[in-house]
Every structure is written in C-alpha cells, then in structure tokens.
Amino acid sequence: MDDHADNQPPTGPKAFFLADDLAHYVSAHSSPPDPVLERLIERTRQMGSVFSMQISPEQGAFMSLLTAAIGARVAVEVGTFTGYSSVCIARGLGPGGRLIACDLSDEWTSVARAAWLDAGVADRIDLRLGPAAETLAALAPDLVVDLAFIDADKENYLVYYEALLAHMRPGGVILADNVLWSGRVVDPDATDADTLALRAFNDTVVNDPRVEVAMLPLADGLSVIRVLP
Numbered sequence: 762m763d764d765h766a767d768n769q770p771p772t773g774p775k776a777f778f779l780a781d782d783l784a785h786y787v788s789a790h791s792s793p794p795d796p797v798l799e800r801l802i803e804r805t806r807q808m809g810s811v812f813s814m815q816i817s818p819e820q821g822a823f824m825s826l827l828t829a830a831i832g833a834r835v836a837v838e839v840g841t842f843t844g845y846s847s848v849c850i851a852r853g854l855g856p857g858g859r860l861i862a863c864d865l866s867d868e869w870t871s872v873a874r875a876a877w878l879d880a881g882v883a884d885r886i887d888l889r890l891g892p893a894a895e896t897l898a899a900l901a902p903d904l905v906v907d908l909a910f911i912d913a914d915k916e917n918y919l920v921y922y923e924a925l926l927a928h929m930r931p932g933g934v935i936l937a938d939n940v941l942w943s944g945r946v947v948d949p950d951a952t953d954a955d956t957l958a959l960r961a962f963n964d965t966v967v968n969d970p971r972v973e974v975a976m977l978p979l980a981d982g983l984s985v986i987r988v989l990p
C-alpha cells in the first residue's frame with residue numbers, strides 16, 4: 762500500500778517540482794482527461810484521502826501516448842487502484858491488446874472494473890488480485906511483455922523490476938512511478954523504508970547494463986526504462 766497519500770494535494774495538478782502557475786500551464790497543454798476519465802477522477806475523489814494515489818492526468822496522457830508509440834500489444838501493471846492508469850494503458854494498446862492488472866484490493870479495483878466498462882476496454886484487461894510478487898512469479902514463462910508499469914508498494918519495486926525483466930521483449934519499456942518520492946530521495950534526513958527502497962531502486966536501474974533509463978520529473982517522478990536489445 763502506498764503511504765504517500767498525505768503528501769499530495771487533494772486537487773489540482775500533481776506536479777511536485779513546478780510552481781503552481783507552470784503546473785497549470787503544463788496541465789492545460791497536455792491532452793486532457795475525456796469524460797470517462799473525468800468521471801473516474803470524481804469517483805475516486807469521493808473516496809477521500811486515498812484519491813492522492815491516483816496518477817495525474819499528465820502521466821495518464823503520457824502513458825497512453827507511449828503505449829501506442831511503441832506499438833505495445835501486451836502490458837502488465839503493478840498497482841491498479843481505481844483504474845486511471847489501466848484505462849490509459851489499455852487505450853494505448855488498442856483493440857486486441859492485453860493488460861494484466863495486478864492489485865491486492867477488491868474494493869478499489871471494483872471501481873476500476875466499472876471504469877473499464879465505461880471506457881469500453883474491459884475486454885482487454887485481465888485483473889489479478891493478490892500480492893503482485895506472487896502474481897508476477899506465476900506469469901506464463903513464455904509471456905512476452907511490451908510495456909509494464911510499476912506503481913505499488915515501494916519496498917517491492919526491485920522485486921517487481923526483476924520479475925518483469927524476465928518477460929520484457931527487447932526494446933520493451935518499464936515505467937516506474939513515484940521515483941522522486943516528493944523529493945525525499947535527496948533528503949539526507951529521510952531514512953524511512955520507502956525512501957530507502959526507492960533510492961535503492963533508482964541506483965540499481967541507472968547502473969543496470971541491461972537497460973537505459975530517463976528519469977522524468979513528471980508528477981512525483983516517472984522513470985522510463987527501456988530494455989536494451
């Protein structure tokens with residue numbers, strides 16, 4: 762479970778590292794949420810403080826775009842919550858694509874299931890409830906994944922990364938959210954388990970000869986990791 766909820770604004774752009782006016786400008790110049798996603802934002806907002814776990818609309822726009830740009834057909838998501846990122850990925854996959862969505866919570870993903878129907882993408886999403894480390898370990902050995910998104914418990918990011926790497930096609934992309942953790946990754950006084958895990962994840966990825974990585978200061982930090990051919 763993401764304990765980041767209290768550190769994120771309840772409304773407005775979720776751009777931690779931009780002044781408000783610039784954050785609004787970025788938001789206004791990225792493809793906006795359509796009515797389906799607007800309904801999902803409102804539905805999740807009604808759930809209280811957990812709303813802050815939802816990815817930002819700018820991230821969603823980026824994820825749809827990237828999924829389509831690399832021609833992804835098979836994707837895996839670790840951390841589905843109420844479904845915003847899964848709708849964006851599924852839309853990028855297009856008809857006939859397949860997204861395996863992993864989460865622990867039946868309650869939160871029931872909202873996601875309704876959003877998938879609303880978006881007309883339910884037929885391309887396969888929800889797997891349970892600890893994601895177990896779900897990933899149980900993937901068919903011959904499953905080849907084009908795009909993956911990691912957005913669940915921070916202490917397991919490296920576990921998810923290694924499990925996903927075993928399935929990624931050469932040239933495939935892994936996205937990892939919250940890699941800046943509100944800036945705590947560079948705060949020497951921050952020594953909590955999540956911050957340590959994210960530092961370890963970021964250090965491992967940048968030194969991993971199997972991949973190349975661009976860390977984007979988008980929302981709370983999004984790493985774009987491409988598996989080298």
Ligand SMILES: C[S@@+](CC[C@H](N)C(=O)[O-])C[C@H]1O[C@@H](n2cnc3c(N)ncnc32)[C@H](O)[C@@H]1O
Binds near residue numbers: 845913
């Ligand atoms: C930050 S939220 C994901 C937000 C989502 N990507 C979105 O676009 O709204 C993190 C999710 O990870 C799930 N989660 C936490 N620990 C998990 C675990 N060990 N296995 C599977 N899911 C987990 C939580 O239930 C929660 O729904």
